[in-house]
Amino acid sequence: MLNDQELLRYSRQILLQHVDIDGQLRLKESRVLIVGLGGLGSPVALYLAAAGVGELHLADFDTVDLTNLQRQIVHDTDSVGLSKVDSAIRRLSAINPEIQLIAHRTVLDEDSLAAAVAAVDLVLDCSDNFSTREAVNAACVAAGKPLVSGAAIRLEGQLSVFDPRRPESPCYHCLYGHGSEAELTCSEAGVVGPLVGLVGSLQALEALKLLVGFGEPLVGRLLLIDALGSRFRELRVKRDPGCSVCGSKHA
Numbered sequence: 517m518l519n520d521q522e523l524l525r526y527s528r529q530i531l532l533q534h535v536d537i538d539g540q541l542r543l544k545e546s547r548v549l550i551v552g553l554g555g556l557g558s559p560v561a562l563y564l565a566a567a568g569v570g571e572l573h574l575a576d577f578d579t580v581d582l583t584n585l586q587r588q589i590v591h592d593t594d595s596v597g598l599s600k601v602d603s604a605i606r607r608l609s610a611i612n613p614e615i616q617l618i619a620h621r622t623v624l625d626e627d628s629l630a631a632a633v634a635a636v637d638l639v640l641d642c643s644d645n646f647s648t649r650e651a652v653n654a655a656c657v658a659a660g661k662p663l664v665s666g667a668a669i670r671l672e673g674q675l676s677v678f679d680p681r682r683p684e685s686p687c688y689h690c691l692y693g694h695g696s697e698a699e700l701t702c703s704e705a706g707v708v709g710p711l712v713g714l715v716g717s718l719q720a721l722e723a724l725k726l727l728v729g730f731g732e733p734l735v736g737r738l739l740l741i742d743a744l745g746s747r748f749r750e751l752r753v754k755r756d757p758g759c760s761v762c763g764s765k766h767a
Contacts, residue, residue: 518544522614526568534730540568546727547571547636551624551652553600554578555712556666556719557642558590563720565608565615569727572608573636575620576600587709626651633659638726640719641665641688646695653688656680657762663688664722666715669705673715673741676753677722677734680762685735686753689761711743 518540523530526540546569550557553576564572580588580595580603588600595603601619608617624632633639633655641652641663649665656663662679665688679685718739725731740749757763 522568525614529567535728539728542728543568544570546638547573548723549573549575549632549636549639550642551575551639551648552642552644553590553604554584554642554644555587555707556668556716558588559713559716560640560642560720561590561604561608562611563717564723565612567724568612569615571616571618573618573620573632574601574604575624575632577621577623587707587712589713629655630658633661636661638723639663640723642716642719649688653678654761657687662726664719666719668712668715669707671708671711671743673711673743675715675718675734675739676737679733679735682735684755686755687759687762690756690759691738691753708743711741715741
């Protein structure tokens with residue numbers, strides 16, 4: 517049940533017919549893994565904590581650097597040098613003491629990542645490198661857990677939802693294959709802060725839709741964001757029957 521403080525805290529959200537009391541209870545009972553607490557993971561963590569997701573599992577092995585603060589809004593100047601997980605826990609606890617926060621402060625190898633994914637209902641990939649995204653995708657496919665994936669660099673962003681529970685859903689590997697050896701990071705190519713905030717906020721929204729069960733998630737669709745021209749474009753994405761990751765999952 518929701519206590520009086522929770523009813524008041526989430527009252528504006530509960531007013532929505534798509535959420536109501538039942539939806540808020542589903543959020544309270546949900547467990548979510550956020551991989552990466554940087555530019556994307558910051559708004560994701562803040563909004564999911566504020567929305568009342570009952571258990572947030574926070575994974576990041578990095579520490580807060582001064583260069584992070586231009587876009588990683590869950591951290592502040594006093595957090596420089598701290599573990600990003602500890603910095604985020606401090607902030608999220610202050611925003612919502614009603615939720616549980618589970619820390620993963622070290623690099624997740626294949627076994628620990630599989631265990632972390634198996635322990636939750638949904639995963640958000642907020643990482644900044646292809647190898648991590650591939651590993652997270654493979655773990656989600658193996659565990660049958662939905663994955664909300666976002667990316668942003670320079671003035672361009674992307675967002676999609678991969679849900680192995682749905683036979684028609686592609687996985688991350690269906691879309692991106694083995695990636696590119698010329699992959700750039702924000703530290704090399706740059707990124708504008710509000711763009712990662714936008715992509716991360718949309719990731720949080722997709723997570724809420726999946727957890728509560730309303731709206732149309734971005735399954736089988738890739739949302740492309742052009743911040744320079746303030747334009748959004750959507751591409752349809754099909755599952756690859758020959759995909760080396762999910763091809764045999766629905767065979």
